[in-house]
Amino acid sequence: MKKERTIKLTCERARAFPIEKALAKLGHFPTKESDKEAWFLSPFRSETQASFKVSKKLNRWYDHGIGKGGNVIDLICLVNKTSVRETLEWLQNGQNSFSFQQPLFKEDKQDKIEIKYVKELSHFALGEYVMKRGISILTARKLCKEVHYRFKDKMYFALGLANSSGGWELRNKYYKNSSSPKDVTHLQNGNSRLIVTEGMFDMMSLMEWDQKLMEANDLLILNSL
Known part of the structure; x- marks a missing residue:
């Protein structure tokens, strides 16, 4: 039960991770943006006109091409085809601005720029x-x-x-x-x-x-x- 509560708390903190920053880590940058929103080419398919919207205020995304949206955990799970636990590890790795109270995962020292x-x-x-x-x-x-x-x-x-x-x-x-x-x-x-x-x-x-x-x-x- 303690482990489940810890993971639940970790998920709550992870949802605050900026979607724009997660997309940048995946190699996706906005084609246009304003103070309230940013538009990207979809990370799920090839397209020439941006249909992927990120609300900066809500920190939520919506892909108009597939009619699906969600939070940053949902996005990374779909793009990387990973579990929630693997997604939490991916978000934690190498991000100084996002940390867990008690690290659940070990950083992969093999990942180098x-x-x-x-x-x-x-x-x-x-x-x-x-x-x-x-x-x-x-x-x-x-x-x-x-x-x-x-x-x-x-x-x-x-x-x-x-x-x-x-x-x-x-x-x-x-x-x-x-x-x-x-x-x-x-x-x-x-x-x-x-x-x-x-x-x-x-x-x-x-x-x-x-x-x-x-x-x-x-x-x-x-x-x-």
């Missing part, structure tokens, strides 16, 4: 993301790249900051992650003054304010270490 290719920042979704954070594309390009990577047999893309050991800090609107090895980012330009920030957006905010910041200073980004 594989960087596929890196290019100059150009994707419109990432450009929109940095601009909404108050950063211009030109400033973001000075520090970051567009990184495409594979995780659990799915492809993703993100704003990427290379660290000093060859790993990447990865950010997009829905997901925050990093590839191994984890390290700080130290940009040495031969200057006598060092600017230190916690994360990449802190540094880019300073760079937006002072366009000559990178040239006039060495930079150290701690990357949450």
Whole structure:
């Protein structure tokens, strides 16, 4: 009975996990959105016009193509063809913003991010993301790249900051992650003054304010270490 109560409590917490974030983890991003809702191409079939709606306020989804909807647990069970228990494990794995009071599952240490290719920042979704954070594309390009990577047999893309050991800090609107090895980012330009920030957006905010910041200073980004 205690175990059943624990799983029930876990389900209640899991239902609060943002559907948009779960879809991003599956490799699906909105084609259009507003403050109240987001529209996606259906994760269940191939289509050219988005028919999959997510209510941000209710955190519920509805697929108009199949006439079916539900919460985030229902969605992951259907997409991944998994049980409720397996779905809870999938939601927990790798998500710092979602945790259980007493972990029921062990994290799979074999799941690693594989960087596929890196290019100059150009994707419109990432450009929109940095601009909404108050950063211009030109400033973001000075520090970051567009990184495409594979995780659990799915492809993703993100704003990427290379660290000093060859790993990447990865950010997009829905997901925050990093590839191994984890390290700080130290940009040495031969200057006598060092600017230190916690994360990449802190540094880019300073760079937006002072366009000559990178040239006039060495930079150290701690990357949450």
